[in-house]
Amino acid sequence: MHTIAGGGSVRGKRVRESVIAGSWYPGNRETLEDMLEGFLDKVGNDAIEDVRALICPHAGYAYSGGVAACSYKQLRNKSFRKVILLAPSHQYPFQGVSVGDYTHYRTPLGEVPVSDESFEFVSESKMFSSLKEAHLKEHSLEIQLPFLQMVLDDFSIVPLVFGRLSLDELKCAADVIIEHLDEETLLVVSTDLSHYHPYEEAVSLDDECIKSILSMDTERALRGEMCGKYAVLTAIEIAKKMDWSTKLLEYQNSGDVTGDKSGGVVGYASIVFYGKIKKESAEGEVGVEQQRYLLKVARKSIETYMMDGRLPEVEARYDELKEMKGTFVTLEKNGQLRGCIGNIMPEKEVYVSVRDNAISAAFRDPRFISLKRSELDGLEIEVSILSVPELIRVENPEDYLDEIDAGRDGIIIKKGDKSATYLPQVWEKIPKKELFLDSLCQKANLPMGCWRSGGAEIYRYRVQHFSEGEV
DSSP states (O other): OOOOOSOOOTTOOOEEOOSSBTTTBOSSHHHHHHHHHHHHHTSOOOOOTTEEEEEEOOSOHHHHHHHHHHHHGGGTTOOOSEEEEEEEOSSOOOBSEEEOOOSEEEETTEEEEBOTTHHHHHHHOTTEEOOTHHHHSOHHHHTTHHHHHHHOSSOEEEEEEEOBOOHHHHHHHHHHHHTTOOTTEEEEEEOOOOEEEOHHHHHHHHHHHHHHHHTTOHHHHHTSOOTTHHHHHHHHHHHHHHTOEEEEEEEEEHHHHHSOOSSOEEEEEEEEEEOOOOOOOOTTOOOHHHHHHHHHHHHHHHHHHHHHSOOOOOOOOOGGGGSBOEEEEEEEETTEEEEEEEESSOOSBHHHHHHHHHHHHHHTOTTSOOOOGGGSTTEEEEEEEEOOOEEOOOSSGGGHHHHSOTTTOEEEEEETTEEEEEOGGGGGTOOSHHHHHHHHHHHTTOOTTTTTSSSOEEEEEOEEEEETTTO
């Protein structure tokens, strides 16, 4: 058994104590280790390469521990430094995803540090918050920890408890989580399947649910009886975007485990997602070095223009920045918008476009007065590079809702001589597609719902965006 060390937040140690040790699993360290080793020893050694995510049950170990072990045995001899835990809320109803505001979780096997990345989720999307009530008594996340402590060495966790989410919100949550994935990151999704049906009915319901997960059919899985359905659906959205594969490792229900099939039973499954880490990006993505250079160009341009009113000369240092592309420069002060100007269509080389749009965002955005020297400290600059917009062709306006990829597509709406656009970042504030399009109609000074009435054209584009705080 490995010891966990390090990690945690600089804001002072806050430990989430176990609320199920001694009931859902043994409270004694040696007894718990022996139980877990017993479960793991019974599982074969058929290792799957490129494991990325596990679906594990969260009943008491006496009932679901053997099924859970089939997932966790896959982690033996693998190295993961960060585990993002996706677990449902049983005790506290809410909308969205809550991040545990702790520095450590304690089990009888020791303390598990919370990754400092956890605190970034809340600032990255309004989908994420930190609700104390969602974590205080929740067992579904905690019960995964002792297994992880047995099979991994020196890891930290991102503890996410899921409330209710719409399908559009699921996709936005998936996009946020994807940004935190790398080769040393594992997803663990906590759920049980059907609850308290007669044995044969439970087996049938669970078979349908498992098939929907393995085929990554979001709509079909949504109809299932999983208590962790929103966590599972988010994982499915991630897997689809990553082009991962799935495999069922084990299925049993409580009747199979106890031998008592006379009453209602609860279903448990162990499922693995596997594949490569590949993040889709906008056309012609620029690297971190080029990102830093463009951010420096933007800040220097603002400072130079503020001092003497002239356009600074910028060096064409990188060939990929000589391409003609649309760009936006966004300024924020104390978390509030302070200016945003850009061009959608390619008009200038990227580095020149960023220079000019930075100056325009600081001094020519009609919504704000010109930026003052006193505001430079604490000013956050974000640069967006756009792909060329493409017209979305549909037979029926309602089909736009199927064609648009919430959280990823920048959208332009055009009707007559009026048009407006929202960058993909706006999905974080308006995650529902209908509301997103209605708001965009209003921004273009068109009637709300103009996209439904015919005659409007909708274009989409992708964006690579990066800010000073990120790079």
